[in-house]
Amino acid sequence: MPIIPLFGHAGLRDRLAESALRGTLPSSLLVHGPRGIGKQRLALWLGSVLLCGSADAPCGECANCKLSFELAHPDLTWVFPRTRDDDGNDDSRDEVLGNIGQAVTERREANGLYAAPPGNAGIFIGATRALVREGGRRPAMAKRRVIVVGEADRMTQGGHEESANAFLKLLEEPPSFTTLILTSSEPGALLPTIRSRVVSVAARPLKDSDVQRFVEQPLVSARLDGMAAESTAARVRRAQGVPGALLNAADVAAARENAERILTAAGGDRAERYRAAFVQGATGARGAYSDTLDALVLLLRDRMEGALAKGDAHRADAAARAIPVVLETAEKAAGNAQPSLLTAQLMTALQEVSA
Numbered sequence: 609m610p611i612i613p614l615f616g617h618a619g620l621r622d623r624l625a626e627s628a629l630r631g632t633l634p635s636s637l638l639v640h641g642p643r644g645i646g647k648q649r650l651a652l653w654l655g656s657v658l659l660c661g662s663a664d665a666p667c668g669e670c671a672n673c674k675l676s677f678e679l680a681h682p683d684l685t686w687v688f689p690r691t692r693d694d695d696g697n698d699d700s701r702d703e704v705l706g707n708i709g710q711a712v713t714e715r716r717e718a719n720g721l722y723a724a725p726p727g728n729a730g731i732f733i734g735a736t737r738a739l740v741r742e743g744g745r746r747p748a749m750a751k752r753r754v755i756v757v758g759e760a761d762r763m764t765q766g767g768h769e770e771s772a773n774a775f776l777k778l779l780e781e782p783p784s785f786t787t788l789i790l791t792s793s794e795p796g797a798l799l800p801t802i803r804s805r806v807v808s809v810a811a812r813p814l815k816d817s818d819v820q821r822f823v824e825q826p827l828v829s830a831r832l833d834g835m836a837a838e839s840t841a842a843r844v845r846r847a848q849g850v851p852g853a854l855l856n857a858a859d860v861a862a863a864r865e866n867a868e869r870i871l872t873a874a875g876g877d878r879a880e881r882y883r884a885a886f887v888q889g890a891t892g893a894r895g896a897y898s899d900t901l902d903a904l905v906l907l908l909r910d911r912m913e914g915a916l917a918k919g920d921a922h923r924a925d926a927a928a929r930a931i932p933v934v935l936e937t938a939e940k941a942a943g944n945a946q947p948s949l950l951t952a953q954l955m956t957a958l959q960e961v962s963a
């Protein structure tokens with residue numbers, strides 16, 4: 609069963625396919641843009657283009673296309689953050705590859721429709737070593753070997769740079785037959801040494817018409833119907849150009865809850881504030897933390913509108929002032945700053961809103 613097709617990104621697709629066809633595609637690419645807009649799906653599509661190699665690639669007819677559409681091509685490796693941290697051992701290379709393959713199988717069985725991995729998931733050292741080895745092997749079937757690294761910034765998960773440094777070896781001297789396609793919604797969190805060696809490509813949220821085609825796709829609508837009964841129009845509205853947001857409903861609820869906890873704690877005493885801040889650090893989860901900050905912005909907007917509706921200008925002002933502070937915090941969080949320290953600083957700005 610193939611994964612669902614790629615929706616949207618028409619202009620970008622044309623440009624990428626054209627340079628792939630002309631042989632001018634850089635050997636290392638970074639596709640960046642908001643979470644949930646289909647960057648990894650786009651990267652896999654580009655992988656199919658490279659493996660197919662025909663003039664109208666991906667033709668969908670050749671053996672290369674059939675295998676890559678089913679995520680079963682021997683020259684296509686897809687690695688993304690996983691919570692299992694049991695592949696740090698170099699003695700178990702086959703086991704690591706098996707674990708990666710199992711994770712890909714799970715995504716294929718879900719037709720390529722998956723929620724974002726939890727914030728504590730990462731691309732740990734064992735997985736990175738495996739993908740470095742794969743990237744160095746000659747293609748088995750197609751003319752090229754393609755390595756897709758989804759959410760590549762998670763190679764520095766938990767502040768460890770070991771994994772990212774191992775990856776650098778491949779990035780510094782990639783074999784002529786290998787194309788590396790990284791994706792990230794937090795490119796600021798990538799090591800500068802990685803960022804400087806990849807050609808950046810910006811992907812944008814989808815047009816509503818593309819989101820509509822996505823939600824109307826039978827496999828997608830069946831999946832969404834299983835989550836909640838909702839009209840197509842409501843789904844398109846809720847997605848706001850981000851189809852992945854529809855698959856992440858549970859994460860959104862958790863982020864909202866966490867944001868509410870921070871806002872409540874900000875009004876408490878010092879001990880309460882530090883406790884709430886410390887919890888953010890303990891999760892060590894960059895992805896989840898940025899979700900929380902997004903949710904916090906929405907929460908502050910709600911508070912601001914609520915205060916305005918009640919004619920409480922003072923409270924509305926406090927909420928309005930806090931929003932840019934949260935956005936600034938989100939920017940720092942995308943870098944290498946610790947969530948716990950950032951939250952402790954943020955609490956001061958939120959104090960007035962919470963009170």
Ligand SMILES: [Zn+2]
Pocket residue numbers: 660661662665666667668669670671672673674
């Ligand atoms: Zn083909």
